[in-house]
Amino acid sequence: MAVLTGVGRARGIAAAIATGLAEDGWDLALTHWTPYDRRLGIGGGREDVTAVAEQARALGATVTTIEADLADADAPRAVLAEASAAGDVRALVMSHSESIDSGILDTSVEAWDRHFAVNSRASWLLIKHFAELLPDAPSVATTGRIVALTSDHTAFNLPYGASKGALDRLVQAAAVELGPRGVRANLVNPGPIDTGWMDDAIRAACLAETPAGRLGTPADTADLVRFLLSDRGGWISGQVLHSNGAFHVG
Numbered sequence: 102m103a104v105l106t107g108v109g110r111a112r113g114i115a116a117a118i119a120t121g122l123a124e125d126g127w128d129l130a131l132t133h134w135t136p137y138d139r140r141l142g143i144g145g146g147r148e149d150v151t152a153v154a155e156q157a158r159a160l161g162a163t164v165t166t167i168e169a170d171l172a173d174a175d176a177p178r179a180v181l182a183e184a185s186a187a188g189d190v191r192a193l194v195m196s197h198s199e200s201i202d203s204g205i206l207d208t209s210v211e212a213w214d215r216h217f218a219v220n221s222r223a224s225w226l227l228i229k230h231f232a233e234l235l236p237d238a239p240s241v242a243t244t245g246r247i248v249a250l251t252s253d254h255t256a257f258n259l260p261y262g263a264s265k266g267a268l269d270r271l272v273q274a275a276a277v278e279l280g281p282r283g284v285r286a287n288l289v290n291p292g293p294i295d296t297g298w299m300d301d302a303i304r305a306a307c308l309a310e311t312p313a314g315r316l317g318t319p320a321d322t323a324d325l326v327r328f329l330l331s332d333r334g335g336w337i338s339g340q341v342l343h344s345n346g347a348f349h350v351g
Contacts, residue, residue: 107197110145244283292345313346
């Protein structure tokens with residue numbers, strides 16, 4: 102069983118991860134938060150989550166859907182409890198986020214706190230409660246896998262970027278602290294992927310900075326996550342992996 106957060110929109114990265122993991126034989130617990138999807142105004146919600154779940158079931162997966170506001174400090178424990186009641190949880194993929202553009206001068210304290218509650222604190226608590234489900238004894242075999250989606254945003258997306266920076270550190274800490282128990286933990290930075298938020302100008306600007314010659318797709322990110330959760334990816338841990346076609350490298 103893999104717990105996958107942030108499955109709010111059928112065209113999103115998490116949706117592609119869900120169907121990819123189902124193809125690989127994982128059962129799934131999918132979390133979403135409809136009020137956030139509505140607030141963004143780019144689609145998503147319960148109908149999309151139902152559609153993603155049905156696609157995964159058609160591929161043979163057992164799927165549990167969980168609506169959870171990860172800004173609530175009690176939500177991560179409840180998510181892991183519900184998921185573990187449905188199956189043996191051995192993977193945690195964190196694709197959820199709070200993301201509202203603002204900078205140094207116009208970020209409110211409320212927005213700052215919510216970004217850190219969702220992107221950082223909830224991620225720490227999800228990792229903590231996930232680890233509590235795993236064997237406590239030392240192991241050289243891979244007993245659990247953690248993957249989080251991160252970002253290198255900074256200016257004009259300040260609380261999002263800062264909270265993702267905190268996410269990077271806590272996932273790398275998990276790789277070290279939980280590694281002796283067989284846990285592998287990594288971060289994936291997918292670069293700019295159009296999941297409904299880009300306009301023509303943004304697409305053109307991102308494409309101009311992508312030497313690979315095209316924009317990334319949700320499937321590109323899903324492919325890397327699938328590898329990291331596979332046996333072949335079991336020796337990779339503590340890394341921030343850029344899967345972005347060399348975006349903004351030069």
